[in-house]
Amino acid sequence: MEPSSVRRAVRSVAPALLAGLCLVLLVTLCARLRLGLAPSAFLCLLVIVLVSPEVGTAASLALSLVGVVSLLVIRSPPRAQPSTTMFADAAILAAFEASAVVTIIRESRRRRALEDVRAVRNDLRLAIDTIPTIVWTTTPDGTVDFMNRAWRDFTGITGEDAVRGRWVESLHPEEAAWVQSTRNGAIAAGRAYELDARLRRSDGSYRWVLRRAVPLRNEQGEIVKWYGTGTDIDDLKRAEVALRESEAYLAEAQRLSKTGSFGWDLSRSGLRWSEETFGIFEYDPRGDTPTIEHVLRRVHPEDLRAVLDVLDRVTHDKEDWDLDHRLLMPDGRVKHVHVVARAARHPVGVEFIGAVMDVTATRRAQREARRARERVLAARFTAALEERTRLAREIHDTLLQGFTGVALQLTAVARRTGDTQTAAALGDVIGMAERTLDDARQAVWDLRAPAMAAGPFPAALREVAENAVRGTDLTLDFQAVGVERPLLEQVEAAAARVLQESIANTIKHAAARSVRVRLSYGTRSLRLSISDDGKGFQVDPAFRAYGGHWGLLGMKERVAELHGTLTVRSAPGRGTTVALRIPDRMAAATATHG
Numbered sequence: 117m118e119p120s121s122v123r124r125a126v127r128s129v130a131p132a133l134l135a136g137l138c139l140v141l142l143v144t145l146c147a148r149l150r151l152g153l154a155p156s157a158f159l160c161l162l163v164i165v166l167v168s169p170e171v172g173t174a175a176s177l178a179l180s181l182v183g184v185v186s187l188l189v190i191r192s193p194p195r196a197q198p199s200t201t202m203f204a205d206a207a208i209l210a211a212f213e214a215s216a217v218v219t220i221i222r223e224s225r226r227r228r229a230l231e232d233v234r235a236v237r238n239d240l241r242l243a244i245d246t247i248p249t250i251v252w253t254t255t256p257d258g259t260v261d262f263m264n265r266a267w268r269d270f271t272g273i274t275g276e277d278a279v280r281g282r283w284v285e286s287l288h289p290e291e292a293a294w295v296q297s298t299r300n301g302a303i304a305a306g307r308a309y310e311l312d313a314r315l316r317r318s319d320g321s322y323r324w325v326l327r328r329a330v331p332l333r334n335e336q337g338e339i340v341k342w343y344g345t346g347t348d349i350d351d352l353k354r355a356e357v358a359l360r361e362s363e364a365y366l367a368e369a370q371r372l373s374k375t376g377s378f379g380w381d382l383s384r385s386g387l388r389w390s391e392e393t394f395g396i397f398e399y400d401p402r403g404d405t406p407t408i409e410h411v412l413r414r415v416h417p418e419d420l421r422a423v424l425d426v427l428d429r430v431t432h433d434k435e436d437w438d439l440d441h442r443l444l445m446p447d448g449r450v451k452h453v454h455v456v457a458r459a460a461r462h463p464v465g466v467e468f469i470g471a472v473m474d475v476t477a478t479r480r481a482q483r484e485a486r487r488a489r490e491r492v493l494a495a496r497f498t499a500a501l502e503e504r505t506r507l508a509r510e511i512h513d514t515l516l517q518g519f520t521g522v523a524l525q526l527t528a529v530a531r532r533t534g535d536t537q538t539a540a541a542l543g544d545v546i547g548m549a550e551r552t553l554d555d556a557r558q559a560v561w562d563l564r565a566p567a568m569a570a571g572p573f574p575a576a577l578r579e580v581a582e583n584a585v586r587g588t589d590l591t592l593d594f595q596a597v598g599v600e601r602p603l604l605e606q607v608e609a610a611a612a613r614v615l616q617e618s619i620a621n622t623i624k625h626a627a628a629r630s631v632r633v634r635l636s637y638g639t640r641s642l643r644l645s646i647s648d649d650g651k652g653f654q655v656d657p658a659f660r661a662y663g664g665h666w667g668l669l670g671m672k673e674r675v676a677e678l679h680g681t682l683t684v685r686s687a688p689g690r691g692t693t694v695a696l697r698i699p700d701r702m703a704a705a706t707a708t709h710g
Contacts, residue, residue, distance in 0.1 A: 161183070249264065254303075285316075302329070326347045382468065386407055389401070397410065411423075457469065515563065600637055610680075615646060651688065679698070681697050
């Protein structure tokens with residue numbers, strides 16, 4: 117056996133042996149003093165009661181047996197006593213043993229209860245010292261009487277020093293007076309309190325700590341104790357500061373870029389808007405809870421159907437979406453917005469996370485850039501028309517006049533000559549000259565801009581068509597539809613030239629009975645179609661076989677300069693249709709909507 121085990125055994129057995137010896141000596145003393153059995157038994161019971169808490173239950177029971185044996189030893193021999201005395205002695209011994217056993221059992225239970233209470237208290241103290249939270253208690257007047265180990269580890273101030281009031285030294289100098297004032301006011305009012313304050317660590321740095329304290333009251337409602345905790349929330353505070361800074365940066369970025377964010381959870385009717393989104397839709401974030409109805413109230417009436425269609429589609433498909441539309445503000449202003457949203461799926465449904473961008477300034481800039489391009493194009497087109505007109509005039513006044521004079525001279529020579537062969541040759545030359553003059557006149561006609569009558573464009577275009585068919589057997593059917601609006605001069609010229617060229621080709625090649633002209637003002641374009649019921653032909657996609665030197669090929673090039681399209685549809689025996697389309701951004705002389 118190890119020496120330590122021997123020592124523990126000796127320490128546990130020694131009190132019992134000493135108590136047994138004392139019990140024997142006590143019985144011997146009582147015998148010498150002739151105290152009698154009852155007093156001796158009482159004294160022995162008293163000794164057992166006194167030593168029982170120290171020696172334990174088993175040793176106490178053993179001592180009670182030692183006491184009974186000792187009392188029997190000092191008892192007189194049975195033959196020397198009457199029977200009544202024997203019964204009385206037996207009763208005394210039985211009462212002694214019963215009293216001893218009852219006392220020992222009660223003491224054992226009391227000792228076990230005390231040990232349990234001590235164990236619970238130790239476990240509680242261990243738990244309080246182990247948890248990573250500062251715990252303290254104070255008396256009803258606020259005097260600190262306990263600080264756990266977390267306090268000592270955090271601040272480096274011992275519990276004894278804290279009890280003496282040094283806990284105040286751990287407070288940040290800027291907050292010490294405020295913390296003590298708040299704490300003292302709550303204690304005086306008897307109410308729980310909570311506050312955030314910086315606390316100095318043992319290394320001298322300060323960290324944010326959330327302090328909470330509540331009072332413990334007795335049955336009469338009197339405060340008997342205050343219990344408090346301190347939780348390190350420095351990381352949370354730093355995260356809150358970083359979050360506030362991030363939100364501030366985001367809000368400023370949204371304000372500068374005019375971009376708001378939103379969240380739309382399909383399981384709820386409400387929306388979540390950023391401050392900039394409220395600003396774009398011009399609602400008050402303090403009084404308005406945004407819903408889809410708030411959005412639809414601001415949608416421009418002309419775009420409402422398209423927006424509703426998109427909303428219906430995304431609520432059914434639950435896919436990403438984007439949309440461009442206009443907003444109509446209460447004061448009549450129009451805003452252009454671009455909306456982008458991504459579907460985020462979670463266990464209970466789908467939420468759209470998106471952004472709404474106010475692109476009004478961008479749209480205005482695009483319109484201004486488009487108008488500038490149109491002005492440049494108009495200037496170039498006007499300059500080209502002026503140059504063509506000048507060239508036509510120069511050609512007419514010089515080359516054509518001179519060539520006409522040559523043809524007349526050749527005709528006069530042919531009439532005077534008597535040589536038939538020479539006259540025939542001169543006739544061929546004159547015929548070639550006349551054909552060349554026709555081609556030159558056609559070229560000059562193509563170079564010049566068509567003369568348009570003053571007044572509304574549909575009426576002027578009708579007059580062009582009527583002039584083109586005058587003197588022929590063609591029946592003209594002219595119709596204009598849509599709301600008339602101002603057009604650029606080069607657009608009117610291109611439309612008139614296409615009409616003239618188309619009717620001229622119909623007269624020359626189609627053998628048609630009627631021609632139908634339709635002028636249409638659409639919402640996004642200007643359209644002109646010229647159809648005949650002639651014999652038709654096989655369409656050449658390259659436009660290489662129509663008209664003179666300029667013809668429809670020249671018209672197609674002019675229309676292309678206006679970003680428009682010119683198409684020819686025809687088939688043998690089915691007539692011909694020439695269709696012109698010019699987009700509104702090029703056709704309109706002024707913007708029709710903002």
